[in-house]
Amino acid sequence: MxxxxxxxxxxxxxxxxxxxxxxxxxxxxxxxxxxxxxxxxxxxxxxxxxxxxxxxxxxxxxxxxxxxxxxxxxxxxxxxxxxxxxxxxxxxxxxxxxxxxxxxxxxxxxxxxxxxxxxxxxxxxxxxxxxxxxxxxxxxxxxxxxxxxxxxxxxxxxxxxxxxxxxxxxxxxxxxxxxxxxxxxxxxxxxxxxxxxxxxxxxxxxxxxxxxxxxxxxLPEDTRYAAASDVRDYFLYFGRLSFEKGVMTLVKAYEAGGFENPLYLVGTGPLENELKEYVSSRNLDGRVKFKGFQSGDALKKYISQAKCVILPSEWHENCPYSIMEAQAVGKPVIVSRIGGLPELVKDGESGFFCEPFNANSLCESMRRLNTLDGGEYRKMSQCAVENAKAMYxxxxxxxxxxxxxxxxxxxx
CATH class of the missing domain: 3.40.50.2000 (Glycogen Phosphorylase B;)
Known part of the structure; x- marks a missing residue:
């Protein structure tokens, strides 16, 4: 054809x-x-x-x-x-x-x-x-x-x-x-x-x-569906830093949880300056880290080494590649219960849901992820890989x- x-x-x-x-x-x-x-x-x-x-x-x-x-x-x-x-x-x-x-x-x-x-x-x-x-x-x-x-x-x-x-x-x-x-x-x-x-x-x-x-x-034909072996202890958001992506809600949820593991924000966008001002005003500079725009192997490394990937969107996402790519390398994901996002995640098995516009709900899902023991985390990671292979x-x-x-x- x-x-x-x-x-x-x-x-x-x-x-x-x-x-x-x-x-x-x-x-x-x-x-x-x-x-x-x-x-x-x-x-x-x-x-x-x-x-x-x-x-x-x-x-x-x-x-x-x-x-x-x-x-x-x-x-x-x-x-x-x-x-x-x-x-x-x-x-x-x-x-x-x-x-x-x-x-x-x-x-x-x-x-x-x-x-x-x-x-x-x-x-x-x-x-x-x-x-x-x-x-x-x-x-x-x-x-x-x-x-x-x-x-x-x-x-x-x-x-x-x-x-x-x-x-x-x-x-x-x-x-x-x-x-x-x-x-x-x-x-x-x-x-x-x-x-x-x-x-x-x-x-x-x-x-x-x-x-x-x-x-x-x-996902591309050459995608290797396998859990990453080198996993660090940071939460990761990657994408556009804008209101509808729920990034400010994420920062507030992170602050409310008092988490010791850092939060990496990878990307740029219209909300970037406001986010940086908020982080500075709340003395979160050492824990919330802005990594700027990343692509290619550099972005893949951030994804593969993350403890989990979070997409707390506050608008109707369709089928975002960020979640698909994260699951392919075994990342548990936390997503808002909105639009097409719940279709990509098995709540409690390959990741967790949170309610949109709700920092407390997101904070609780982050806590649930953080309290998984080694065996539970590996099981969730493998479920994410299997989910990706079956769906994408x-x-x-x-x-x-x-x-x-x-x-x-x-x-x-």
Missing amino acids: KILLVNKYHYVKGGSETYHFGLAKLLESHGHKVIYFAMADERNMPCEQSGYFSENVDFNASLGAAGKLKAGLHALYSTDAKKKIARLIEDEKPDLVHINLVHRHLTLSILDAVKKYNLPVVHTVHDANSICLNHAMMVDGEICDRCVREHSYDYALKHNCVKGSKLQTYLALFEAKNYARMKSYDKIDCYICPSKFYKDELELSGITHSPVIHLTNF DSEEYYKKLTTLYNKLIGKR
Whole structure:
């Protein structure tokens, strides 16, 4: 098969790109041809199809009135992306199109081009772009899925849920209404949701009549599922230092527990300075250690040597690679009971749950982890490895995905 993979970014920016490039490698290892469509960017990885990529749009740049208008219109429907992907399809003649992140930069305009050539389309749902105006299912720092449940955007408009801006909220509403009018989401033949939670939310939203299936993300083919032997005594959080990740709640839980083992925070983000100020003001400098951005072997070392990995998210996570990667090397994990996170952990067996927004609950889970004796810890570590191998195996994912591909291609 020749598969056209579509993602707005052609460089590793987050978990969506980890999946995107991992999928390409998996397909190519089984003899399939993979081609790409994305947005032009100087950070992009080398690609034979880069000449087809759509124009770069930076919504965070300082723009004048004319620039803002152009960017706003582009976010609604990119004629540039539509024309360029059509030219790519005409020249390369793929058998199927698999899209990942496309909203705002590439837009669903590309579906009109794809359908002109009668190609099946699969969409892996990495976030809430399709069902939530602000894409986060949060309003004023609180979890919210009212628009999904009520099939109405009244609450979003009342609270200016897109960056607190009435204008941006109305623009997002216009985008959603426009896609509904054009039946854009029905032009996707099948949706893949990495978590059952996102599958349920997408189906509840009613935005599409197309089938929605659940397939948990996979880890690379060369993943070695085995508990790390060199384990140190620190708690580890790695990822973006931001409000929705619950990092401040983690620091407060750590403080409340009076733990002697250190807490490592690996990553950067908008909450970093506030976290550092809080840590300093509470005399936690010697125990809470900021390790900055890490990647590659350096990050793998932090993960493999950690006593446990903690993800105390306060928004609806989907299927984060941080938990998957930690379990593969035998790390017990502590996660919030929210979104898709509980689907990845067996409470009391491969890790522990805690309640989101609740430092006391998180502190108690950290205490439970800390009081495990050697045998109990090894048992939990091995359970994490077995859980990872059973859930994230790339070969199983490949079989299920290509069965879907062949089924959709066969209908054409």
